[in-house]
Amino acid sequence: KEKIEFTTEQQALMRVITDAYNKHQIPQDVTKKLLQDQYSTEENFLLLTEMATSQVQVLVEFTKNIPGFLSLDREDQIALLKGSAVEAMFLRSAQALNKKMPIGHTEVLEERIHKSGISEEFIKPMFNFYKSIGELHMVLEEQALLTTITILTPDRPYVKDQPAVERLQENVLDLLRKMCVLHHPQEPQYFARLLGRLTELRTLSHYHAEMLASWKVNNHKFTPLLCEIWDVQ
Numbered sequence: 001k002e003k004i005e006f007t008t009e010q011q012a013l014m015r016v017i018t019d020a021y022n023k024h025q026i027p028q029d030v031t032k033k034l035l036q037d038q039y040s041t042e043e044n045f046l047l048l049t050e051m052a053t054s055q056v057q058v059l060v061e062f063t064k065n066i067p068g069f070l071s072l073d074r075e076d077q078i079a080l081l082k083g084s085a086v087e088a089m090f091l092r093s094a095q096a097l098n099k100k101m102p103i104g105h106t107e108v109l110e111e112r113i114h115k116s117g118i119s120e121e122f123i124k125p126m127f128n129f130y131k132s133i134g135e136l137h138m139v140l141e142e143q144a145l146l147t148t149i150t151i152l153t154p155d156r157p158y159v160k161d162q163p164a165v166e167r168l169q170e171n172v173l174d175l176l177r178k179m180c181v182l183h184h185p186q187e188p189q190y191f192a193r194l195l196g197r198l199t200e201l202r203t204l205s206h207y208h209a210e211m212l213a214s215w216k217v218n219n220h221k222f223t224p225l226l227c228e229i230w231d232v233q
């Protein structure tokens with residue numbers, strides 16, 4: 001049985017990232033709202049844009065707490081945020097769906113999402129991703145580190161100083177690897193499976209522009225922040 005040792009730096013990094021992840025939680029009101037009522041496609045699209053807008057604001061605040069992020073070139077900081085916003089949104093959505101809920105609530109939530117207005121062809125890949133995240137039963141620290149690794153992806157478009165991002169990401173990857181051994185000692189491949197989800201996440205986010213366009217709403221209205229970050233309108 002491998003003895004897991006965390007350096008003082010790693011313990012500090014874990015605490016900072018977990019605290020930030022907890023602090024910048026999306027209020028779970030989207031699930032509460034969806035469980036309360038059935039909405040029209042128009043209302044659902046509006047709810048999505050509202051939730052996504054507040055999630056981007058939360059993402060920016062969370063990112064500021066990643067040690068070293070604010071020392072990166074400013075334009076690279078923007079490129080990393082832009083490049084990871086959609087993936088972070090789907091990660092958050094997966095966590096919202098996989099949260100422990102009273103009996104029968106998850107089924108209602110799934111039904112409401114199926115019927116929300118998003119086109120059928122995207123429901124399958126989206127739910128495949130949500131299910132594959134759910135099967136991992138990630139602890140909170142792993143969720144926080146996975147989100148951080150997604151943000152610190154060096155090969156996003158327009159990133160100039162990729163090695164600087166790589167150095168930050170490597171620290172978080174090393175920490176996540178140890179956390180995986182600690183929390184899932186019986187599954188030596190767990191860390192590799194976790195990273196495999198990031199590939200699925202990137203694929204899902206490639207569909208995003210089409211997914212948005214596929215909503216059967218008369219007017220695809222976005223907030224200024226979403227226009228910036230989602231490259232729409």
Ligand SMILES: O=C(NC1CCCCC1)[C@H](C1CCCCC1)n1c(-c2ccc(-c3nnn[nH]3)cc2)nc2ccccc21
Pocket residue numbers: 026030031034044045047048051052055089092093094096097112113116118208211212213
């Ligand atoms: O509000 C939501 N997600 C927020 C969760 C917290 C972070 C910010 C996004 C949407 C609901 C909107 C209202 C209609 C039902 C879905 N959502 C999604 C989701 C996400 C993107 C598209 C989409 N479509 N086109 N581009 N992206 C569609 C659905 N999956 C969810 C799984 C669990 C809980 C909510 C879920």
